[in-house]
Amino acid sequence: MAKLVTTEEEVMLADAARGFLDDAAPVSHLRGLRDSGQTQDAALWKSMAEMGWAGILVPEEAGGSDMGHAAASVLAGEMGKTLVSSPFIATAVIAATALRQASDTRATEALRQIASGNVTYALAVDESAKFNPEATQLEARREGNGFRLSGEKRFVVDGGNADRMLVLARTNDGLTLFDLPTDRQGITREAKAMIDNRDAALVNFDNVEANGEDVLGEVDDAMRVLKPALEAGQAALAAEMAGLAAGAFRMTVEYLKERKQFGIPIGAFQALQHRAAHLWCECEVTASAILNAGRALDQDPENASMAVSLAKARATETARLAVQEGVQMHGGIGMTDAFDMGFYMKRARVATEWLGDYGYHANIIAQARGF
Known part of the structure; x- marks a missing residue:
């Protein structure tokens, strides 16, 4: 069983990340990007790469640090606390x-x-309103020694800014994963800022040419390559959502201490104390689920599916609770654009849908337990 205690190395990584992000990417940075019509800060990503974050899962022989999935979740969690917009997960x-x-x-x-x-x-996987890779219909038709891709992908997160895309397509006897440059002839992208100010693109493939070198893994066997990648992304996204919940909780508690009614801080009211205590408990349990998922991916990746889905499902519900309680306990100011809580709510809503919502992951857990 995975040991659910953070290591000294992970604590140091979290502290270093927090110190950097508080200065380089507070929530006001996201607000600035939105107000200027941008969805990402290329200079910020370059700084992250220089700190080794882009190579957190890259082998040392390829220039990375290979610290593992638990460490990647540590970084994602710290990013979630201040809603950092970056291509880290994708x-x-x-x-x-x-x-x-x-x-x-x-x-x-x-x-x-x-x-x-x-x-x-x-990652170009989604084609409908819900995450369902196995239902992919984008066609990769055999043509000589290569393929022709035709179809459409929706909700391609970071698709408007990315240099390359991993594209899931249906071939003769299964699914195949392609690694393509986004400027390949026949690929058109319609990028839009989502409500959380991240970019997602509608990508059309019009008879796009691909050859054997563009195939990642084996033809007709995409899930051997894609399944570990999806689970890694789901675990990191769950960690980001847990960080988001922690950030919203911290903001709410600070407000409860400062806002006064009848001459005393509203945090002294027992009803609000109970709600805050309940949210704190949910955050702590979810943090354990996140750590468990990271440990499972590092130690037993072949059998990590249930741990990952549990983390994503719990993080989804905890983030939802955190932002709802945050808005309510802030009263009228919580609904205004001038206050940051709305940014947390919007990000929680988008992150809920990406890589599988609560129902998707609850179904995986139920099937794994024989229901």
Whole structure:
């Protein structure tokens, strides 16, 4: 069983991350990006890469630190506390994990580019309103020694900014994963800022040419490469949502201490104390689920599915509770754009849907337990 205690190295990583992000990417940084019409800060990502964050899951021989999934979740959690907008999950977690499943020189060079911060990735999987990779219909039709891709992908997070995309397509006898540059002829992207100010693109593939070198893994066997990558991304996203909940909780508690009614801080009212205590308990339990998922991915990745889905499901509900309680306990100010709580609520809503919502992950847990 995974040991649910943070290591000294993880504590140091969290402290270093918090020190950097409080200065370089507070919530006001996200507000500034939104107000200027931007969804990401390239200079911020470059700084993260220089600190080694882009290579957190990249092998040392490819220029990374290879610290593992629990460490990646530590970083994601700290980013969640101040709503940092970056390509960390799509690039440093999902793409890096997928590329690690291939052992060829091309994959190694791609990992090296990720670790250096020179290349970013997006994941093109979704085609409908809900996450369901197995239902992929984008067609990869055989043509000579290569393929022609035709179809559409929706909700491609970071798709408007990314240099490359991992594209899931249906081939003759299954699903195949392609690693394509976003400027490949026939690919068109319609990028829009979501309510949380991250970018997501609608991507159209019009007879896009792909060859054997573009295939990541084996033809008709995409899930061997993609499943570990998706689970890594789900665990990191759960950690970000847990960090989001912690950030919203901290903001709410500070307000309860400062806001006065009848001459005393409202935090002295027992009803509000009970609600805050309940939220704190939920955050702590979810933090354990996050740590368990990271440990499972590091120690027994073949059997980590239930731990990862438990983490994502719990993080979804905890983040929802944290932002709802935050808005309510702040009263009228909690509903205004001038106050930051709304940013937490919007991010929680988008993160709920990405990589599988509560129902998707609850179903995985139920099936794993024989229901």
